Amino acid sequence: MAMSQIDPVVIDNAESAVSTRNISKNYGDVEALRDLSLEFPRGQLTSLLGPSGCGKTTLLKIIAGLLEPTSGEVEVNGKTVTGPGPDRAFVFQDFALLPWASVIRNVAFGLEMRGMGKSEREDIAAKYIKEVGLGGFEHSYPHELSGGMRQRVGLARALSVDAEVLLMDEPFSAVDEQTRRKFQEDLLALVQNENKTFIFVTHSIEEAVYVSDQIALLLPRPSRVHEIIRPSNFRSKGVDNIRRDPEYLDIVDEIWASLRTYVE
Amino acid sequence: MTLFGYRLPGMSSLILWGLLWEFVGQSGMTFFVPPLSEVLSTLFEVVQTAAFQKALYETTYAFLAGVFFAIAIGIPVGILMGKNRLLDELLLPWVNVFLSAPLTALVPVLMVLFGFGMKAIIITTTLFGIWIIILNSRAGVKQINRSLVEMAHSFGASPLDAFFKIYFWAALPEILGGVRIGIIRAVKGVIIGQLLISIVGFGALFELYSANFLMAHFWAVLIVLFALAFTISEFLAYLERRVSYYAAKR
Numbered sequence: 385m386a387m388s389q390i391d392p393v394v395i396d397n398a399e400s401a402v403s404t405r406n407i408s409k410n411y412g413d414v415e416a417l418r419d420l421s422l423e424f425p426r427g428q429l430t431s432l433l434g435p436s437g438c439g440k441t442t443l444l445k446i447i448a449g450l451l452e453p454t455s456g457e458v459e460v461n462g463k464t465v466t467g468p469g470p471d472r473a474f475v476f477q478d479f480a481l482l483p484w485a486s487v488i489r490n491v492a493f494g495l496e497m498r499g500m501g502k503s504e505r506e507d508i509a510a511k512y513i514k515e516v517g518l519g520g521f522e523h524s525y526p527h528e529l530s531g532g533m534r535q536r537v538g539l540a541r542a543l544s545v546d547a548e549v550l551l552m553d554e555p556f557s558a559v560d561e562q563t564r565r566k567f568q569e570d571l572l573a574l575v576q577n578e579n580k581t582f583i584f585v586t587h588s589i590e591e592a593v594y595v596s597d598q599i600a601l602l603l604p605r606p607s608r609v610h611e612i613i614r615p616s617n618f619r620s621k622g623v624d625n626i627r628r629d630p631e632y633l634d635i636v637d638e639i640w641a642s643l644r645t646y647v648e
Numbered sequence: 649m650t651l652f653g654y655r656l657p658g659m660s661s662l663i664l665w666g667l668l669w670e671f672v673g674q675s676g677m678t679f680f681v682p683p684l685s686e687v688l689s690t691l692f693e694v695v696q697t698a699a700f701q702k703a704l705y706e707t708t709y710a711f712l713a714g715v716f717f718a719i720a721i722g723i724p725v726g727i728l729m730g731k732n733r734l735l736d737e738l739l740l741p742w743v744n745v746f747l748s749a750p751l752t753a754l755v756p757v758l759m760v761l762f763g764f765g766m767k768a769i770i771i772t773t774t775l776f777g778i779w780i781i782i783l784n785s786r787a788g789v790k791q792i793n794r795s796l797v798e799m800a801h802s803f804g805a806s807p808l809d810a811f812f813k814i815y816f817w818a819a820l821p822e823i824l825g826g827v828r829i830g831i832i833r834a835v836k837g838v839i840i841g842q843l844l845i846s847i848v849g850f851g852a853l854f855e856l857y858s859a860n861f862l863m864a865h866f867w868a869v870l871i872v873l874f875a876l877a878f879t880i881s882e883f884l885a886y887l888e889r890r891v892s893y894y895a896a897k898r
C-alpha cells in the first residue's frame with residue numbers, strides 16, 4: 385500500500401507553528417476533548433477530520449483563543465495562547481459577515497480592529513477582494529451575494545490581517561459541489577503561495593485527503609486523535625491528477641474503514 | 649375607496665364624521681359639543697394667541713428633553729442588559745414592572761419630589777418612553793448572531809468596539825421599533841404630566857378653558873394635539889420602514 389502513516393522523521397523535521405498539549409475540555413458533564421496533543425507543521429495544511437460531535441470545532445476555537453481548555457495548553461510559535469491574537473485568523477462556517485456593512489468594510493474589519501486608518505485598510509482589503517475573485521463587488525452588501533461569494537468575503541477578511549495561522553471551520557460546507565471543488569483548488573494554491581499554516585475542519589473524507597498535508601483523524605467517546613495520516617506522493621502530481629491517484633483512493637478507503645463504525 | 653368611479657383620497661371618511669359633528673353641534677343638543685365650523689374658526693384664532701404658542705413651546709421642549717433622556721439612557725442600558733447576565737437579572741424585573749405599571753399614578757409623587765414645573769414633566773415623559781426602549785434594545789441584542797460576537801472577539805475587538813460596531817448595529821431594527829413606541833408613549837406622558845401638574849403648557853390652557861366653559865377652545869386644542877401625535881407616529885413609522893429593508897435580510 386502506497387501510504388505513509390505516522391512518520392516520526394517528517395514530524396521531527398517540520399517545525400510546528402501550533403502545538404496543542406494534553407488539551408481537555410468539558411462542557412459540564414459532556415467531555416468534548418480528552419488529553420489531546422497535536423502538532424501543526426508550519427506552512428502546511430492540517431485537516432481535522434471526524435464524525436459529528438467529536439470536538440473539531442471545540443479544538444479549533446481553543447486554538448483560536450475563543451474557548452478556554454479545561455486543562456492543557458496551546459502554543460503558537462512557542463508562546464502559550466491566552467486569548468485571540470493577531471497571529472491567528474478565523475474563517476467561520478456561517479461566514480459571520482456584518483449584514484449592515486459593505487464587502488470592503490467587512491473585509492477591512494480585522495484591520496479596523498487593529499486601529500489601521502481607513503484609506504490604508506481599504507487599500508489592503510481591496511487587494512484581497514480581488515485575490516479571492518470578488519473584484520467589482522467591493523460596495524455590495526452580504527445579502528446581495530451568493531453563499532460562495534460570502535464565504536470568499538470571510539476568507540478575504542481572514543487573509544487581509546496577514547495572520548500566520550488560518551483557522552477554518554468547515555469553510556466550504558455551505559456551498560454547492562462545483563463551487564466547493566473550485567474552492568479546494570484555490571485553497572491548494574493558497575497553501576503553496578502564502579507561507580501560512582492552515583488548520584482546516586471538514587466532514588468530507590475526500591476533501592481532507594485532497595487538500596491536506598496532514599490529516600488528524602479524530603474519533604469520539606472519548607475524543608482523541610485516532611490516527612495521523614500524511615499523504616505524500618500525489619501532492620506534486622498536479623491538481624487535475626490527485627483524484628485519480630491510487631494513493632489518494634487508498635487513503636480515502638482507509639479513513640472510511642476507521643470511521644464507518646462511528647456512523648450509525 | 650372609489651365613489652361613482654372617482655378615487656377618493658385617504659381618510660375621506662373623516663368628512664362624513666365632520667358633517668355629523670357639525671349637525672350635532674348645530675342642533676344644539678348639548679353645549680358640550682359646539683359645531684365643528686365654530687371649533688375650526690376658534691382653532692385659527694387660538695393658534696395665534698401667545699398663550700397657545702407658549703404652551704406649544706413648553707410642550708415641545710419638555711417632550712424633546714424627555715425623549716432625549718429616554719433614548720440616551722434607554723438604548724445603552726438595554727444593550728448592556730442584553731450583554732450582561734448579572735445586570736439583566738438585576739434590572740429586568742423592574743423594567744417589566746414599570747412597563748406595565750400605571751405610570752400616571754406616579755406623577756403626583758414626581759411633583760412632590762421634583763416640584764410643580766418643567767422638571768417633573770420632563771421626568772414623566774422620560775418614564776413613559778424609556779421602558780419599552782430598554783426592553784427592545786435588550787431583545788435586539790439577545791437575538792444577535794453569536795458568531796458575529798465571536799468574530800469580533802477573534803479579530804481583537806475591544807469591548808467598546810464590540811458595543812458600537814457590533815451590538816448597536818445588530819440590534820438597530822429592534823432599537824428603532826422600541827424608540828418608535830417609546831416616543832408615542834412619551835407623547836402621552838408629556839400631555840398627562842401637564843394635565844396633572846396643570847400650571848404649565850397645555851395643562852394650564854385646558855385648565856383655563858374648562859374653568860371658563862370655552863368648549864370650542866377646548867376642542868380646538870384637542871384637535872391640534874391629536875393631529876400632532878398622529879403625525880409624529882406616522883413619521884416614525886415611515887422612518888422605520890426605511891431602515892427595515894436590511895433587517896429582513898439579516
Ligand SMILES: Nc1ncnc2c1ncn2[C@@H]1O[C@H](COP(=O)(O)OP(=O)(O)OP(=O)(O)O)[C@@H](O)[C@H]1O
Nearest residue numbers: 411414415416435436437438439440441442443587
Ligand atoms: N457550548 C456547549 N455546551 C455544551 N456542550 C457543547 C457545547 N459545544 C459543544 N458541545 C458538545 O461538545 C461536543 C463536541 O462539539 P463540537 O462542536 O466541537 O463538535 P464538532 O466535531 O465540531 O461537530 P460537528 O462536526 O457537528 O460540527 C459535542 O458532543 C457537543 O454536544
Ligand SMILES: [Mg+2]
Nearest residue numbers: 440441442553
Ligand atoms: Mg463543528
